[in-house]
Amino acid sequence: MQWQSKLDDQQGDAPNTEGILKTEVSRRTFLSYIAASISAFIGIAAGVPIIGYVAAPLAKKEEARWISLGKVEAFNDQEPKLATFTITKRDGWVEVQEARTCWIIPQKNGGFVAFNGRCTHLGCAYSWRTSGEHAGKFFCPCHDGLYDREGTVLDGPPPRPLDRLDVKVEGDELMVLLQDFRLGVPEKEAL
Ligand code: FES
Numbered sequence: 299m300q301w302q303s304k305l306d307d308q309q310g311d312a313p314n315t316e317g318i319l320k321t322e323v324s325r326r327t328f329l330s331y332i333a334a335s336i337s338a339f340i341g342i343a344a345g346v347p348i349i350g351y352v353a354a355p356l357a358k359k360e361e362a363r364w365i366s367l368g369k370v371e372a373f374n375d376q377e378p379k380l381a382t383f384t385i386t387k388r389d390g391w392v393e394v395q396e397a398r399t400c401w402i403i404p405q406k407n408g409g410f411v412a413f414n415g416r417c418t419h420l421g422c423a424y425s426w427r428t429s430g431e432h433a434g435k436f437f438c439p440c441h442d443g444l445y446d447r448e449g450t451v452l453d454g455p456p457p458r459p460l461d462r463l464d465v466k467v468e469g470d471e472l473m474v475l476l477q478d479f480r481l482g483v484p485e486k487e488a489l
Contacts, residue, residue: 362477362488367402370472373410378403378426378436378447380415385476399423400463400474401436403447411448412474414461419443419454421481436460457484 367373367381379402387396399415413436417424422440427433435452436445444453449460464475480487 362475364466364473365476366468367400367472367474369470370467371470373402373472374404376404377428380425381472381474398476400476401426401460402465402472402474410465410467410472412463412465413449414463414476414478416461416478416481417443417456418458418461418479419456419482424460457482458486461486 363385365383365385367383373379373381380399381402382397382399385396385398387394401413401415403411403413405411415423417438417440419438419441422438422443424436424438424443424445427435427437432444434447436447436449437443438445438454438456442454443451443456445456445460446452449462451457451459461477461479463477466473466475478489480489
């Protein structure tokens, strides 16, 4: 019939609303993915420096530092002498004061040798013995570590000689370059 045919024609020409809707939805989805990706990128870009800023103090390597030990004549005695001092260290976000030591050994040529005050085994404090069984040697009481005057291991578990530090005389002051090394390993490895 003519009336039916007109209706069919109209239906044939009518836009496919389901298709349009699908296209619209998929375009919106696509755009939302793009927006989310850009947001994520900006977030990461902004976050990386912040994470680095927060984590940097925790990961920072210990730096060697020159320490004044006082007047050089105080170390001219022929016997090894213990030097004590305090350093400021950053522990995460907190600054802490730490008591440290090193041993100064006068040399025949007028120079000095310095040893880090930590035993190379597990870091205990050792001392120069002037009498008794270990006279003329460095002795670590923690596990009976024994070193000679040059820092060479004579006995016990220390895996390497005492850790030498650089020294210099500036004016009338004796200076030592304080640095720590990994403990319990045969190689001298700066921390
Ligand atoms: S810490 Fe010195 S011998 Fe163990």
